[in-house]
Amino acid sequence: MSLINVKNNTISEKLPSNITFADNQLTIAKNQVFDEPIKIVIHDQKHEELKILVKENTQVKIMLELANGAKDNNNYIFHFAAEQNTNVKYLLVSEVQSENALLEHYFSLKRDAKLELVGGFVSNKMVAKMSVDLLEEGAEVKMRAVAISSENHVQKVDVFITHKAPYTYGDMTNIGIASKNGQIILNGVEKIEAGMKQANAFQTLKGIITDDAAKIEVNPILLIDEYDVKAGHGATIGKIEESVLFYLRSRGLTLEEAERLVINGFLQPVIDEIEDEPLRERFVHLVNLRI
Numbered sequence: 001m002s003l004i005n006v007k008n009n010t011i012s013e014k015l016p017s018n019i020t021f022a023d024n025q026l027t028i029a030k031n032q033v034f035d036e037p038i039k040i041v042i043h044d045q046k047h048e049e050l051k052i053l054v055k056e057n058t059q060v061k062i063m064l065e066l067a068n069g070a071k072d073n074n075n076y077i078f079h080f081a082a083e084q085n086t087n088v089k090y091l092l093v094s095e096v097q098s099e100n101a102l103l104e105h106y107f108s109l110k111r112d113a114k115l116e117l118v119g120g121f122v123s124n125k126m127v128a129k130m131s132v133d134l135l136e137e138g139a140e141v142k143m144r145a146v147a148i149s150s151e152n153h154v155q156k157v158d159v160f161i162t163h164k165a166p167y168t169y170g171d172m173t174n175i176g177i178a179s180k181n182g183q184i185i186l187n188g189v190e191k192i193e194a195g196m197k198q199a200n201a202f203q204t205l206k207g208i209i210t211d212d213a214a215k216i217e218v219n220p221i222l223l224i225d226e227y228d229v230k231a232g233h234g235a236t237i238g239k240i241e242e243s244v245l246f247y248l249r250s251r252g253l254t255l256e257e258a259e260r261l262v263i264n265g266f267l268q269p270v271i272d273e274i275e276d277e278p279l280r281e282r283f284v285h286l287v288n289l290r291i
Helices: 242-250 255-273 277-290
Strands: 002-007 019-022 025-028 038-042 046-054 059-068 074-082 087-096 101-109 114-121 125-134 140-149 154-163 169-178 183-192 200-209 215-224 230-238
Touching: 059 074, 074 087, 087 101, 087 125, 087 255, 087 277, 101 114, 101 140, 114 125, 114 154, 114 255, 125 140, 125 169, 140 154, 140 183, 140 255, 140 277, 154 169, 169 183, 169 215, 169 255, 183 200, 183 230, 200 215, 200 255, 215 230, 242 255, 255 277
Parallel strands: 002 038, 025 046, 038 059, 046 074, 059 087, 074 101, 087 114, 101 125, 114 140, 125 154, 140 169, 154 183, 169 200, 183 215, 200 230
Antiparallel strands: 019 025
């Protein structure tokens, strides 16, 4: 695994020859296949901007970690661009303790670029804006985001996917899990602009609450200005099914253990993508503390 630490807009490590950094932009060279993930750790409390560019015909997995224990305001701005015929897995883990954090992340995909985007949000109070532009034919994004809030946590996750070319594909599955008096707002907006025929837009938003004081709001929104498309959305909010909990408890589990087992099942797709062992253990531990 290649580790890149970013602090005060600088990188101290010597980068591999196929990765460069200049003017706050990390560039991954073209025609590359990376067998190991690239892990990027952001250390700044207020990181103005970082750009990540994946050049054409490259296949890579990127892990971006935000971990900050400070309680003051945090602001993060990221830009990610994938050029033609790239294949990228992109994992974002946000573990920010700020009482007022803002994360803005902008993605743009060119012709036949494929992006699998996974987000895990276990911050205290954060507004996260994830915006994906499908700029050219064949661009494709599949997104899975999970937010977990517990006592006094408030997280708002806004996901925008915009089809700016025909023959594009966008699919989002966003899940919010809230316990105690935690709050989560999930907004999923997908837009197909006029003339973008044969675009596909799908979204699923789910909310799971484990306490009557918890609050989750989900808002799936499709904005379609073209007839020749496929699109669909759905949203559900509720507690874990009593029949499932009853079955697990009949096998000797406590109520808390049964709830934790079911919720970890929802989280597994995110956990499976965290190949860094210390980060995975910390993420799982923090999640289980919250639920």
